[in-house]
Amino acid sequence: MTTVVTPRPSGLPDAPSARAGTPPAGPPPATRTRSRLGARRRRNALLWALLLAGPNVLLIVVFVYRPLLQSLYLSTLQWNLGSPSARFVGLGNYVEWFSAPTTGRVVTTTLVFTVATVGGAMVLGLGLALLLNRRLRGRGIARTVAFAPYVLSGFAVGILWLFMFDPRYGLVQELLGWVGLESPAWYTARPWPLVMVIVVYLWKNLGYVALIYLAGLQAVPQDLRDAAALDGASSARTLRSIVLPLLTPTTFFLLVTMMLASLQSFDIIKAMTQGGPLGSTTTLMYSIYEESFVGGRAGYASAVATVLFLVLLAVTAVQMRYVQRKVHYA
Amino acid sequence: MSHRPARRTRTAVAALAAVSALTLTACAGPSVGATASGDASAEAVDWSQVEPAKEITWWSNHPGQSQELEQQLIDEFTAESGIEVDLVTAGADYDEVAQRFQAASQTDELPDLVIASDVWWFRYHLNDQIMPVDDVMEFLDADADDFQPALYADYEYDDQHWAVPYARSTPLFYYNKDLWTKAGLPDRGPETWDELVEWDATVKKEVPKGGSTFGLSTGPSWGAWWFENMIWGQDGAYSDGFDLTLDTPEAVAGGEFVRDLFHGSGVATLSADDAMADFSSGLIASTIGSTGSLKGALDAASFEVGTAYLPDGPKGGGTPTGGTGLAIPSSKTPEQQLAAAMFLEFLTNTENTATFSQATGYMPVRTSAVESDAMKKTYEQTPQFRTAVDQLADKARVQDDVRVFVPGADALLNEALEQIVIEDADPKAAFEAVTPRIETAYTENVEPYL
Numbered sequence: 001m002t003t004v005v006t007p008r009p010s011g012l013p014d015a016p017s018a019r020a021g022t023p024p025a026g027p028p029p030a031t032r033t034r035s036r037l038g039a040r041r042r043r044n045a046l047l048w049a050l051l052l053a054g055p056n057v058l059l060i061v062v063f064v065y066r067p068l069l070q071s072l073y074l075s076t077l078q079w080n081l082g083s084p085s086a087r088f089v090g091l092g093n094y095v096e097w098f099s100a101p102t103t104g105r106v107v108t109t110t111l112v113f114t115v116a117t118v119g120g121a122m123v124l125g126l127g128l129a130l131l132l133n134r135r136l137r138g139r140g141i142a143r144t145v146a147f148a149p150y151v152l153s154g155f156a157v158g159i160l161w162l163f164m165f166d167p168r169y170g171l172v173q174e175l176l177g178w179v180g181l182e183s184p185a186w187y188t189a190r191p192w193p194l195v196m197v198i199v200v201y202l203w204k205n206l207g208y209v210a211l212i213y214l215a216g217l218q219a220v221p222q223d224l225r226d227a228a229a230l231d232g233a234s235s236a237r238t239l240r241s242i243v244l245p246l247l248t249p250t251t252f253f254l255l256v257t258m259m260l261a262s263l264q265s266f267d268i269i270k271a272m273t274q275g276g277p278l279g280s281t282t283t284l285m286y287s288i289y290e291e292s293f294v295g296g297r298a299g300y301a302s303a304v305a306t307v308l309f310l311v312l313l314a315v316t317a318v319q320m321r322y323v324q325r326k327v328h329y330a
Numbered sequence: 331m332s333h334r335p336a337r338r339t340r341t342a343v344a345a346l347a348a349v350s351a352l353t354l355t356a357c358a359g360p361s362v363g364a365t366a367s368g369d370a371s372a373e374a375v376d377w378s379q380v381e382p383a384k385e386i387t388w389w390s391n392h393p394g395q396s397q398e399l400e401q402q403l404i405d406e407f408t409a410e411s412g413i414e415v416d417l418v419t420a421g422a423d424y425d426e427v428a429q430r431f432q433a434a435s436q437t438d439e440l441p442d443l444v445i446a447s448d449v450w451w452f453r454y455h456l457n458d459q460i461m462p463v464d465d466v467m468e469f470l471d472a473d474a475d476d477f478q479p480a481l482y483a484d485y486e487y488d489d490q491h492w493a494v495p496y497a498r499s500t501p502l503f504y505y506n507k508d509l510w511t512k513a514g515l516p517d518r519g520p521e522t523w524d525e526l527v528e529w530d531a532t533v534k535k536e537v538p539k540g541g542s543t544f545g546l547s548t549g550p551s552w553g554a555w556w557f558e559n560m561i562w563g564q565d566g567a568y569s570d571g572f573d574l575t576l577d578t579p580e581a582v583a584g585g586e587f588v589r590d591l592f593h594g595s596g597v598a599t600l601s602a603d604d605a606m607a608d609f610s611s612g613l614i615a616s617t618i619g620s621t622g623s624l625k626g627a628l629d630a631a632s633f634e635v636g637t638a639y640l641p642d643g644p645k646g647g648g649t650p651t652g653g654t655g656l657a658i659p660s661s662k663t664p665e666q667q668l669a670a671a672m673f674l675e676f677l678t679n680t681e682n683t684a685t686f687s688q689a690t691g692y693m694p695v696r697t698s699a700v701e702s703d704a705m706k707k708t709y710e711q712t713p714q715f716r717t718a719v720d721q722l723a724d725k726a727r728v729q730d731d732v733r734v735f736v737p738g739a740d741a742l743l744n745e746a747l748e749q750i751v752i753e754d755a756d757p758k759a760a761f762e763a764v765t766p767r768i769e770t771a772y773t774e775n776v777e778p779y780l
Contacts, residue, residue, distance in 0.1 A: 079360050080737065080775045082432040082457040086360035087778070101763075167602050168540065168613065187602045188752050274550070278748050293429040294550070295738030296453060296775055 068309070074302035081298035093303035102279065102287075109194065110263065110283040116198045117205070117262045122254060124202065125209025126247075130239075132210060133217045143214070147207035154204065158271025161200045190280045193273045197281050200268050205261070209254055216250030217243065256319050260312055284308045360436075375664045377469040382669035384413060386442035389420035391427050393445075393497035393654060394622045394690030403685075407676045413669050424450060424654055425551055435459055442670040446493045446657035449551060451485060452735045455492045456779040460657040462490035466671040476680075476696045480726045485655055493655035494674055495695040497686070499621035500649045500718050500726065501556045503641065504606075506615045507634035512536045519616075519638020523563065523587070526616075526641060530597045533615050542599040544591075545614030548751060554733055554743035556618045556640075558650045560584050562727065563643015568743060569732035572772060576746075576761035580645075585750055585757020587643065593754045600751055621718040622653060624691030628714065637717040639725055648727035653692060684708075693718050732768060737775045739768045 075093055079086035097103055132143050149157065164171040165186040173183030184192045220243055228238045244251075266285050269275060275282035275290055282290065285308060292301030392400055397419070404415045421427040424447035434440050435457065446454055454460045467474050474482065474491070481495040503519040510517060513532040520526040526544060533543040546556070554568075561567060561584030567575050575581055591598040601608045601617075609617040610630035618640065619627065627635050640649050656677070658670045676682065680698045684705050687694040694700050700719055709716040732739050742764040749760035 077360070077362065078774055080453075080457065080779075082435040082453070082459060083779075084360055084436065084458060086362050088362050102767075162603070168608075185602065188600055190753075276745075276748070277548070277752055278745060290741075293432065294425070294741050295771060296432065297738070297771075 071302045071305050071309075074299055075306045077299040077302075079297075079299040081292055081296045086299065089299070093300045094307070096300065097303055097307065105279055106282055106284055106287050109279075109281065110285075112194065113198060113201075113265075113281075113283050114259060114262045117201045117265075118255070118258045120198070120202045121205050121209045121258055122251070125206050125254075126213050128206060128210035129213030129217055132214055143211070147211050149204045149206070150208040150211075152204065154265075154267030155271045157200060157204050158197075158268040161196075161203075162272050165196050187273070188277055190278065193277060193281050197269055197272055200272065201262070201265060204268070205258070209258065212250055212254055213247065216247045220246045252319070252323055255323065256316060259315055259319075263308065263312060263315070284311070374465065375667075377466055377664070377668055380664045380668045382411075382413060382672055383442075383663070383665040384669075385416070386413065386666055386669045386673065387416045387418060388443040388670075388673070389418050389427055389431065389441040390445050391421045391423055392419065393424075394625065394692055396497070396686065396690055399686065399689050403677060403682055404673075407673055410676070411672060413672065415673055420445070423551070428453075431459070432457075440659045440661060442659065442662050442666045443674060444657055444659065445496075445654050446485075447551070447654040448484065448652045448729065449734050449740045451493045451655060451657055452487065453737050453775075454657060455487060456776065459659055459661070460492050461660040461667060462492055463494055463658060463671065463674075464491050466658075466668065467491075467494070467675065470671055470675045472671075472675040472678075476698050477678075478693070478695055478697055478700070478722065480651060480722060480728075481693070481695055484651060484728070493657040494678055495653075496656045496678060497622060497653045497690065497692045498651060498655070498695055499653035499692055500651055500721055501559065501618050501640055502621055502624070502718055502721070503638040504609055504617050504619050504627060505636040505638065506609070506612065506631075507636040509533065509536045509612075509615050509633070510636065517636065519636065520641045523560070523591070523641045523643055527591075527595050527597050530595065537615050538613060541608075541613040541615070542597070543614070544598045544616045545601045545605045545608050546598055546618060546751075547601040547603065547605040548744060548748050550741045550744050552744070553747045553751075554740050555650055555652055557584070557588065557743075557747050558727075558729060558733070559618075559640045559647050560588050560643060563587070563641075563645060563647040565645035568730035568739075572731055572735070572776065574732060574765055574768060576765055577758075581761065582758050584643075585746075585761060588747070589750045589754065589757055592751050620652070622690055622692050624714060624718075625689065626691075628691075628712070635714060637714040639717065639721045647725070649721055649725045650729045651722065651726055652729075687715070691715065691718075693722060732772070735776060736768060736772050738771045742768050742771070 076088060076090055077086040078089045078092070128146060132139060132146065136142070163169075167173055167183040167186055170183070170186075172186070176183050186192045186196045224242050224246075225238060228242050233241070263283075264285050265283070266289065269281055269283065269286050270289070273281040275286045284304065288301045288304050288308065291297045291304060295301075388400075388404075390397075390400060397417075401417055404417055408414055418441065420430050420441070424445060427445045428447065428450040431440070431444050431454070440459075444454075444460075446460065451460070464474070477495060478498075481498045482491060484495070485491045485493040505519055507517060510533075513529070513536050515529055515532065520529060530543045537543065547553075558568070561581055564580050564583035564587060566578055566580030566582070566584045568581070569575055592600065599614065601614070605614065605617045606619045606623045606627060607630075608614045609619070610627050612631075612633060624635075624637065640647060656674055658667050658674070662670070677686075678695055680696050680702060681704075683694045683696050684699040684702050686692060687699065687705065688708050694702075694705055699705055705715075733743060734740075746757075746760040746764045749755035749763070750757050
């Protein structure tokens, strides 16, 4: 064994020696005590960390990662939901999904639904937030009214709007009648059922987007606006060059959360159209439910769920990597 | 190197092991590669040695808005037997109850008695989720021979019965009697579909703006049910046993017939949501509705409601039976199963099936109930109730296997029907589009278990 003697800067305590054949001289008593104290503190810190984070980590593992892994496992099986037995098919379910004639329709519907609901909610939500940010009478009530639909149950909202869209007796056909328009066959003729669920989804989530944008708007420093006004910038110019860039963290946050929520939306579709007619409102999320609980093909549905998970992961990763770069933090 | 990384590694390994253990436990799921089930695996139980449980649970969707009546029957049963029954609303319709039942399989959360509709009971049986009821019903002297034969036979497979009929129905032809009179038509439904087409010109003059002579709605557990009458009327069928026959000229003729009804002669219109609601409001002059909708229609309509047999096609016709039975889960203890069977026997005895029929319009499931004084009185006062029972005797036909036995096939057949009815699609192409998907459902979810 060789002894390595490292030159040490002066003023530091000696390092414990490891000279061959002799017991280590050890640090002076004071240093040793400090080191023990440090180790104990570290141990305590670790214990506290485990104690505080442990329950949460356990919950996440049991209720998030465990089902995720179980779903991955089930996606390799041909399993009739409820049956005690199943057959291993490897990637068979995935191959089937990618070659199924209905996949294209489901993906297109999902894309249209997501782009329309996320894009629509962001644009309209920003407009609403700009309006609510003004010093108007009854602003508080208006904010509450705008946010209220967000806290309602999606299923209840769906049922209510279903009545309102009724082409023969509903409120919507009445309103359209006032301007001389005939109600489309909202329940039966494509693409109206999809338009209908998009409108309802937008109505339900608009308040949430507006509220978050409103918080963002109120964080925009007034002195920047004042400076822009002094420089003679119009309201539109201030919005474009000052407000919108400073809102990018909010926009980014909303883009991520809204997209994830939209891709996973289920309740309104289930309440209003059950994915029909003719699958015209069947999104990726809804098709998982249909395959699993209507068709009983739990293994295949798990494969579709895994595909959806990968899509969500990819969307989030792309947004984190590319969109976040363009975010301006004030 | 210090010791810290090593300790961290150990902690990480321990955590990983814990997570893996949890995960592997989670991955227990179904047994892979096990022999296909679907047989009557239960060993014979000597019911005379079994003491019934004191408390059981029943999952229902309260068909025909019967929640209050079901609770009333439970109270009477508890007073008589001392057995408590917890009535759980397990869904809004048969499908929702079934989905919850499937999801709860292999857990301790299963009920002791469950709704088992015409398109779901066989799936329960294939999954070994329900027990045959023959032995226990015999032990209870439930007189199974008294059940209406066509209704009890629906649950027969492998020489055993897997459910007992409860809220059973057939589709009926409903018509607006007042409007019929105004149009100068005889007080009866059309005997054939051709006759309805002939009557269309007269009826159409009497319906309000936006209405029609005949309206229908589609949807899962519904469209493919009434369409059986039309496809049979052309001598076609969905299947012969489990062999699909959607490509036969007769089946395609059935598709052509319904297409013409909506897009050719224009006799029929598609109701936006619920055809019975359109009928009750007077917008459409006639429709097809379930027997179970009769009480609701009688209460809701401001005109006199007429009921008739489903019309025939050029090659005959017939009516499918439908609705729901009740099944007993196989995984429960014999004590719970016996208590459930006792309640089942009570629920479907002559007196109670008559009470249920009077309150809802569903058919009495026992022959003795049809002939009982209570039902005779009802039929006298409200003859519309009688139509379903007579139609069952005269025109009932066993449903095509594929619709009721292949999981998801009903929804796919409905999809083909919607293609034709909503989009004016070529029936041959519409049937061809769903055929491979029904075949997959059969080869994956039925064939291995037979």
